[in-house]
Each structure stands twice: as C-alpha cells, then as structure tokens.
Amino acid sequence: MLSSAASAAAESSTSSVSTRDLAAQLATAYRAVRDETERRAAPLSPEDQVVQSMPDASPAKWQRAHTTWFFEQFLLGPHCPDYQVFHPDYAFLFNSYYVSAGPRHTRAARGLLTRPGVAEIAAYRRHVDEAMLNWFVTADAAKLEEVAPLIEVGLNHEQQHQELLLTDILHAFAQNPIPPAYDPAWRLPTTDHHGEDWVTLPEGIHPIGHAGDSFHFDNEKPVHRALVGPVRLARHLVTNAEWLQFMAEGGYRTATLWLMDGFACAEREGWEAPGHWRQVDGEWKIMTLGSLQSIDPDAPVCHVSYYEADAFARWAGKHLPTEMEWEVAARAGQLPDAFGAVWQWTRSAYAPYPGYKAIDGALGEYNGKFMVNQLVLRGSSCATPEGHSRVTYRNFFYPHHRWQFTGMRLADYGA
Numbered sequence: 001m002l003s004s005a006a007s008a009a010a011e012s013s014t015s016s017v018s019t020r021d022l023a024a025q026l027a028t029a030y031r032a033v034r035d036e037t038e039r040r041a042a043p044l045s046p047e048d049q050v051v052q053s054m055p056d057a058s059p060a061k062w063q064r065a066h067t068t069w070f071f072e073q074f075l076l077g078p079h080c081p082d083y084q085v086f087h088p089d090y091a092f093l094f095n096s097y098y099v100s101a102g103p104r105h106t107r108a109a110r111g112l113l114t115r116p117g118v119a120e121i122a123a124y125r126r127h128v129d130e131a132m133l134n135w136f137v138t139a140d141a142a143k144l145e146e147v148a149p150l151i152e153v154g155l156n157h158e159q160q161h162q163e164l165l166l167t168d169i170l171h172a173f174a175q176n177p178i179p180p181a182y183d184p185a186w187r188l189p190t191t192d193h194h195g196e197d198w199v200t201l202p203e204g205i206h207p208i209g210h211a212g213d214s215f216h217f218d219n220e221k222p223v224h225r226a227l228v229g230p231v232r233l234a235r236h237l238v239t240n241a242e243w244l245q246f247m248a249e250g251g252y253r254t255a256t257l258w259l260m261d262g263f264a265c266a267e268r269e270g271w272e273a274p275g276h277w278r279q280v281d282g283e284w285k286i287m288t289l290g291s292l293q294s295i296d297p298d299a300p301v302c303h304v305s306y307y308e309a310d311a312f313a314r315w316a317g318k319h320l321p322t323e324m325e326w327e328v329a330a331r332a333g334q335l336p337d338a339f340g341a342v343w344q345w346t347r348s349a350y351a352p353y354p355g356y357k358a359i360d361g362a363l364g365e366y367n368g369k370f371m372v373n374q375l376v377l378r379g380s381s382c383a384t385p386e387g388h389s390r391v392t393y394r395n396f397f398y399p400h401h402r403w404q405f406t407g408m409r410l411a412d413y414g415a
C-alpha cells in the first residue's frame, strides 16, 4: 500500500496533496503496527517480559525496545535533524546483529537485562512514536518519498517481531511446570482435511519471486524462471493424527528415516514428539498459548523441525516440496491452507536467487548474510500478523529449530 503511495507521490512531487496523503498513510500504517506490538505484549507481566528461555529466543521487553531502536537507528538518527536520542546506551543494548550499526550486547545474554525496566521501555517507545508521527507532519515531500521505503522495512521488521514475541514467550511458558496461558481462549487452527488430496503440477517453466512495487524483502528478488514439475503437492497440511501414526510406528527411533545430523540432534535433545508436546498420565498434550491442551488429531502438526519433517516425509514414502513448487501451487490458489496455520518447511536451501544483491548500507545485513545453512519455509502461521503474508515470502530457520509455528505438507514425484 505504501509503496504505491510513494510512487504516486514521486510522480507528482510538487503536489502538496500527494505529500499529505503519503504522510497520512505513513502515520496510519505506523500507528497500526506499533499498536499491535503493544496489544500482543499487554497480557505479559514485567517478569514475563524479561525472561529469555534459550539463546534463539528474545525477551518480550527486548523486542519492544529493539523494534523501536530500528526506527531510531535507521530513520530518525540519519534523516531527522532535530531528533534527540532517548538514551545513549540503548543502541548498544538493542542492536541485534547489525555490525555496520556498531557494537552490541551479547545475544544470549538479553535475558540478563533486568534494567531498563518495562516502564522505561514503554517511555522509549512513546518517545520514538512521538518523534516519528511529528516528523511525518513536518518532513518535506522529497524527504518523505526518500524514507517511505525505509519506514516500510521498519514496519515489516516490527511485524516479524510480533510473531517472535508470541513464539518466544510460548517457549518460555513451555518450560514452566505450571503451564501459564498467554490467552486462555487461544486455539491452534484446525482443518477439515481427511484423506489424500493432491495438486498436480505438470512440467513447466514458471516465474519465481516478487514482481511489482508492493512491499517485499530483498531476498524475494530478482524474479527469475524455474523449471517445476511434474510433481504432486499435498493440498493440505500434515495433521497431528498422521504424526501420531509416525510416532506409533517408531518414527523417532528408526535411524534409516533420518538424516545423520537430524538423528544425532533427535538423540541429543531426547525428541520423541514435536516441540511443546508433553505426556500427562500417558496422554500426549501440547503446550499452546492457551496453556496445555489435548492434541487435536485434525489440527496441523506444529513445532516440528526440518529434521523431523524430512524424516516424516521419508516414512510416508514422499518428499518435502521445493520452495519453487510451493510458490507455483500457492500462486495458482491450489493450497487452501497455505497461510495462517503453520509455516511449511521446504527442502530448498535458503540461498540467493540468481543475480541477488543485498541492498546498500547497514540494512543490507537484514537478509543476505544469513544465506547459508538454513532452509526456506513458505506460507505463514497463526501468529503471523495480518497483512504480513504473501506468496513470494521466504522465511528461513536452521534445520533443528522447532520453536516457531512450523509444520509441513508433502510432495510426491510418483517414483
């Protein structure tokens, strides 16, 4: 939405009406995203917001501050001459991984930051929000057009952290013997999937990647062509009922089903079920944002790693799809549960598309430097904020990661 508004303003840069429209659109989008973060953090106590249950997860308080630092570091600092930094130490505390932006606090020690407290972080957010919203009103047309794409990155970055805020607190709550509820009414989405149902993709050459001006991350470009098919993709996600069958048939103990690294990881971690599953009086339960719940056989399996998804596919006599196959099927509207339930592992390495070049400057570190040793996930999850999904979106995690809302669908090559 903002990209097209930015283009419209660029075409008539002398029009004060267009400038006001762009400023109003930026302010509306900014408020909506910032408010959603606070809405998601609202059920959490100050103690909840400090905890870091593992190095990969970040405290909620830290994420509320880090997303704020992003606007201070990349927008207000370099582009807004009158801006006064809220606190000189916050750039060190809340820079995540941007080497170009200076030194930073150790990632695994974020949970040790009992200070600044949640009240100071709330004040930090208000300070930056006030400066940003005031700037939208006072900035001239040329500056607004220049920074609009950066603001979009900042808002999409914050939306990514909105999902992480939920997955990270769920991981923390899942370590608690008395299983806390983030939202007692929370339920994982279910499906009406029963039996096999396949989408057939005949052999063909298809465009892959993002085209057009609407917002996208740099890793979705350039558009290129890929040979896809013949292949069949499962129209539906793998369910808990199917996963329980995999478990009952010794899936976690059968080394021949697993990649070597995967089996070693499963042994080391003691995996015998998906993440956040617990056995209570002989029955499997799953820790959710609504506390401990019974396993719904019709719900998509969730919190599985790439290693587990790969082993399940081998057990089923099938495969994981490539990200290109997924994109072609989803673009054709053939995957009804592509979005909003669980991210879906693909067997595609997270690698640059042909001709990919990271954007210039510190924000070039956003995606490009992670393009090794990780796997692509497609779709979106029940924790993904509204408006953050698209058919070309490339999520990526290491193959052992399973604290995100991650599931899978199968591919069949008929051999």
Ligand SMILES: [Fe+2]
Binding pocket: 066, 096, 157, 161
């Ligand atoms: Fe971040």
